[in-house]
Amino acid sequence: MFRIVRLEAKRSIALPLLLVLAALTRAFLWMDIQEWAASWASLVQSARAIAWVSLPVVLAAGIWHGGREGRNEVSELFAATPRPRPVRLLPAFVAIVGAVVIAEAGVVAWAATLIARHATYSGGQWPLGLAVGLLAAIAVTLLGLGIGRAVATPVAAPLAAVALFLVLAVSADERPANRLVDVVLPMLPKTDDFHRVLPSLSVSQCVWFTALGATGVLLTVAGTRRARWLALTPAVAGIALAALLAPSGAIVRDPQATALVCARENNRICVTKVHTHALPTLVAPAQKVLDAFAEVPGGPERVEEKPESWKLDAAAPASHGGKRGTVRTEFPQLTQSGSIRWKPDVLLAALAQDTMFDEACYSEEKDFTRATDASDAVAALLLRTPTDELSPGAREAYDTLRPLPAKERYSRIGEGRKAGLTCGDPLAVIMGRGAGR
Amino acid sequence: MPTTVSPSETAPTRYAHHIQAQALTVRRGRRTAVDGIDLNLGTGVHGVLGPNGAGKTTLIRTLATVLTPHSGDLELLGSALRSRGELRALRRQLGYLPQTFGHYPRFTLREFVAYMAWLKEVPRHRMADAVQHAIDRVDLTDRAEDRMGSLSGGMLRRAGIAQAIVNDPAILLLDEPTVGLDPAQRMEFRTLLRDIGEQSCVLVSTHLVEDVGAACAGVVLMDEGRTVFAGPLDHLRAAGSDTDQGDSAIERGYTALLRRHPANQPEAGR
Incomplete structure (x- = not known):
């Protein structure tokens, strides 16, 4: 299996995806560095905000790879082999999802090394926020792979990427205050160093993106039209459950971050704990x-x-x-x-x-x-x-x-x-x- | 170095024929593409002949387990394919080259054949040797590291044959395998078929009567989904006469048998 994963990593879209995604994520994070370079909460906000650029790329790559068997007319050849379809698809899944994880996690790790030298307050929730962002990228990749198998046409990838880009870009600019919107969108509601995202929003987003990923996997292995319709069940159930779990106001003031810390040599000069550096x-x-x-x-x-x-x-x-x-x-x-x-x-x-x-x-x-x-x-x-x-x-x-x-x-x-x-x-x-x- | 042999490889054969079909019927939509065919094919090279639309490809696809029969009995290597386990075990012993040979152009020939070997569950310790052997047998050794997308039409066809034989199949199903091969390659291909046919059941669907004459011991002649003739090549040759159309005895036998088939009789004669 490992040999085939290596082969897929080398020959599939995984390697180009890794390079493009890493370059894109790093470039956009770099452009926004003054917003996040001194605080973990701001890093989470900025890393998640890039989703409007990175997720369309990830979706397009997933769809493109998902349609590979159809485009190359190998379905007939592979259908006569004993390896079950889910096992056959697994190495490419591992390679492509691995590329997404390495690209996203690598860039965030780079950003974290910058922040670690300056940040004086973490609030303890930033790993969860970043993990949800990564989960969103994985879910969209899996969804793309599923869509690609269900709709094996070369225009599916660019069309879906443009559609997702437009939805995310418009949502980023004019985001309605709504708990369903907070759950569905990978970008966080507007926040800053003095506020924090309630963990219940992250949990509900975990539910939603896991369900979305499950739908992608089911779409990929579905062999009939009925199975493809049934594959939508996890996504529908996931969004309903996530909306129930989500808080109505997900951003709250963080009193620990805003507590004042005064200079040792002069207690008349004070800053917030989050900016102690x-x-x-x-x-x-x-x-x-x-x-x-x-x-x-x-x-x-x-x-x-x-x-x-x-x-x-x-x-x-x-x-x-x-x-x-x-x-x-x-x-x-x-x-x-x-x-x-x-x-x-x-x-x-x-x-x-x-x-x-x-x-x-x-x-x-x-x-x-x-x-x-x-x-x-x-x-x-x-x-x-x-x-x-x-x-x-x-x-x-x-x-x-x-x-x-x-x-x-x-x-x-x-x-x-x-x-x-x-x-x-x-x-x-x-x-x-x-x-x- | 000692070689591991699995119990299934040394187990005695429990079937009379590699391919056994009785009243096999396959439907494609509303059309009956294979209509009540009987087959008993064992070791050796067998040709499937017939005009366009005769049902050759549908038959080959059904034997390759890609299509499910509508009715009738089908046993491959003694297995009636009643469970997923049986189907999976059978597919390990199948080699199949479809009429349209799809491939991944970014893979090298070696990578693609290795990938197919993995899909066919060739044991890991045998895989490298099996891949090399298959590539050598189709005479593509010096192109093994080339991308599939860079191979010519004839080379791609040979690559298709290499992937079909990488698992040393007990049943090898080839649909129009000689398309795109030049005369020298076709002669080499026939030699390869005869070689494989010594231990396996090889079924070759083709339009080219001379390929059948040169490589096959038995022939299945189909028309409109039915068997017109099934038997040794000599009987096909003997079926024709000098008045029948054709440049060779096989072609004359072919046209004579097709002409006599009820489907081709004038309406009044039916």
């Missing part, structure tokens, strides 16, 4: 901001990572403005050399901005620009950031603040900050024109 990088710029604003009345005393997500949590400026003593910041994610880094100057600029105003207050571009001008002017003054790139509005604010006596200057910055955190007009305050918008 960024803490050493944050300490220096955060301390610089705290020192710079020390003279400002009502100035910040703490810097914390905002444990809220722009993807899933509605922005709440009022709650932000209520704690002026704390700078709540979000990490801008930038990648370097395949792993995630936060550049100190970028962090400093972001912290300065978060110190001066609440981004959630300014949805209009004009208002946001005014708030940014105010922030840039204060940063140039207190943090000694370069002034040559200041916009005209920021330059005017800078020139207004600089000649003021120190006490008045700090007071006006404090008032401007208060306006920025309570959805006022910080630029107007700094310019001495009041706080209204």
